[in-house]
Amino acid sequence: MADTSQKKQVVGWIGVGVMGRWMCQHLIDAGYPAVVYTRTRAKAAPLLDAGATWAESPAAVARQADIVFTMVGFPEDVKEVYQGDQGVLVGARDGLITVDMTTTEPHLAKTISEAALPLGVQAIDAPVSGGDVGARNAQLSIMVGGDAGAVQTVLPLLKRMGKQIVHQGPAGAGQHTKMCNQIVIAGTMIGVCESLLYGCRAGLDLDQVLASISGGAAGCWSLTNLAPRILKRNFDPGFFVDHFIKDMGIALDEARRMHLCLPGLALVHQLYLAVTANGGGQSGTQALMLALESMSQVQVHSAAPKA
Amino acid sequence: MADTSQKKQVVGWIGVGVMGRWMCQHLIDAGYPAVVYTRTRAKAAPLLDAGATWAESPAAVARQADIVFTMVGFPEDVKEVYQGDQGVLVGARDGLITVDMTTTEPHLAKTISEAALPLGVQAIDAPVSGGDVGARNAQLSIMVGGDAGAVQTVLPLLKRMGKQIVHQGPAGAGQHTKMCNQIVIAGTMIGVCESLLYGCRAGLDLDQVLASISGGAAGCWSLTNLAPRILKRNFDPGFFVDHFIKDMGIALDEARRMHLCLPGLALVHQLYLAVTANGGGQSGTQALMLALESMSQVQVHSAAPKA
Numbered sequence: 001m002a003d004t005s006q007k008k009q010v011v012g013w014i015g016v017g018v019m020g021r022w023m024c025q026h027l028i029d030a031g032y033p034a035v036v037y038t039r040t041r042a043k044a045a046p047l048l049d050a051g052a053t054w055a056e057s058p059a060a061v062a063r064q065a066d067i068v069f070t071m072v073g074f075p076e077d078v079k080e081v082y083q084g085d086q087g088v089l090v091g092a093r094d095g096l097i098t099v100d101m102t103t104t105e106p107h108l109a110k111t112i113s114e115a116a117l118p119l120g121v122q123a124i125d126a127p128v129s130g131g132d133v134g135a136r137n138a139q140l141s142i143m144v145g146g147d148a149g150a151v152q153t154v155l156p157l158l159k160r161m162g163k164q165i166v167h168q169g170p171a172g173a174g175q176h177t178k179m180c181n182q183i184v185i186a187g188t189m190i191g192v193c194e195s196l197l198y199g200c201r202a203g204l205d206l207d208q209v210l211a212s213i214s215g216g217a218a219g220c221w222s223l224t225n226l227a228p229r230i231l232k233r234n235f236d237p238g239f240f241v242d243h244f245i246k247d248m249g250i251a252l253d254e255a256r257r258m259h260l261c262l263p264g265l266a267l268v269h270q271l272y273l274a275v276t277a278n279g280g281g282q283s284g285t286q287a288l289m290l291a292l293e294s295m296s297q298v299q300v301h302s303a304a305p306k307a
Numbered sequence: 308m309a310d311t312s313q314k315k316q317v318v319g320w321i322g323v324g325v326m327g328r329w330m331c332q333h334l335i336d337a338g339y340p341a342v343v344y345t346r347t348r349a350k351a352a353p354l355l356d357a358g359a360t361w362a363e364s365p366a367a368v369a370r371q372a373d374i375v376f377t378m379v380g381f382p383e384d385v386k387e388v389y390q391g392d393q394g395v396l397v398g399a400r401d402g403l404i405t406v407d408m409t410t411t412e413p414h415l416a417k418t419i420s421e422a423a424l425p426l427g428v429q430a431i432d433a434p435v436s437g438g439d440v441g442a443r444n445a446q447l448s449i450m451v452g453g454d455a456g457a458v459q460t461v462l463p464l465l466k467r468m469g470k471q472i473v474h475q476g477p478a479g480a481g482q483h484t485k486m487c488n489q490i491v492i493a494g495t496m497i498g499v500c501e502s503l504l505y506g507c508r509a510g511l512d513l514d515q516v517l518a519s520i521s522g523g524a525a526g527c528w529s530l531t532n533l534a535p536r537i538l539k540r541n542f543d544p545g546f547f548v549d550h551f552i553k554d555m556g557i558a559l560d561e562a563r564r565m566h567l568c569l570p571g572l573a574l575v576h577q578l579y580l581a582v583t584a585n586g587g588g589q590s591g592t593q594a595l596m597l598a599l600e601s602m603s604q605v606q607v608h609s610a611a612p613k614a
Contacts (some may be wrong), residue, residue: 106509129523143519166519168511176509180516183502184495184525190571191494195487198558201565202413202483204475209487212450212473216436217546218491220527239524251505258508261602264497267574295568 012065094120319372366398401427
């Protein structure tokens, strides 16, 4: 292993999407040697140009690294990357720390942590909030679960990627916290979309409505950031509907395991399924509006004629 | 009528509750002569001490005033105050302006406006957001519907009560805007409560969860202001459950008239009915948590033991 008192740890990075590429870049910029693997090698080109070296598999990354970060898509991808034939745990040595920054199942984070421990490996879960902009600007909120000593070791690296880093508890606690985040967002999204729908049908000028209500008790990130996009009929992703559905599905599954009834989340989840049924899976989460619009045959827009 | 170019208009004020008393006080402080009526005369004592004069009925208020403000409770109260035997319209003279700041039905605001017009009276609807604290500090958001000229006339007086005053359109538009406000809040409340419920059951320290999620895409007024009260089991009003149910009921009725489907609002409305079924009508809106807790037999609190 690298002598951490003198040299930077060798960082492994698996998953170079719209967020992972920036997060890894911040570590390279901070002087950490990086070993990279991702399914589509071409996506790694900017990082390889910046000095990272390529590895042929997650196992190969793990063999060369002191800390392996993963930022992939879905729980199945996380399973494959950690527990597959060429997975991280196959290449892991005693003392390795892994940090899964994908939003995935809390019980999967626990399972991986339990599988890692006999190998002398500490597996941390550290999902993030803040999107591609937060990743690029190193302004992410990072919700961390896992062994306290291992979390301390990786903290200086997490600080290169985020501004708000909180150790939430043992393995899985980071993922559970991310679920808390997504559950609030589900509520704000249905509130914002139904509010605009109502205001439009009532003949209001919705830009004026936002001027009245954004600064008070109805104020929320979604109202400030997504409502104006909806009024411009801009449904481009920020955050993909498909990914939000994944997250809500995880939260509902975990809630079911815990015998917990979440009627609001269940409803919003269903309405987002209606968005995908109409081909909106790759739209941004504000496309929830499209499902609500189709139910009532109305189209929301700026500067509606007065009633 | 008072010569408005030289003297302050005479203000009538009807309804002296936790908000109305402060709003009227601000006008008195600004030098407006005030005539007051409220159902329970004792509540008017502070305003009478401050120089206001008492009138025996809404009609008597209207006979003496240039502008009559009303801030009462429910739509039935608004109907009685304006259209009752001793109502404002009975005492109204040509040139009177009325301003109903109660949150009430948009179609009732239109009805009153239409009944007032043949009398030479302009009826404005101007519901507010900001609660008793906003009323006391003159920091309300005021959402105004009605004739543009009349709105211009009362604007200097509204500015004594609020910081954000937007003319939203014709009669009823202020009430419709307030409904938009309440619909967003319904969404944020269910999101915040279900999130805390999930986090508690998952064994998280909810103060730490709030530290992670309050500043990002889940950020909202309810999360910042009401979640900490919930964690302290403080269900005192801020804003009464009974009043919020009234508002959601109005929004759902209006939506039905407009053939608009609002499934999220309908669900939250039902859950708040469960709060009242358990005696929580005079609690604050954060008591939505009590209904969700009873469904899953869990009690949310700070510093939950780790899972």
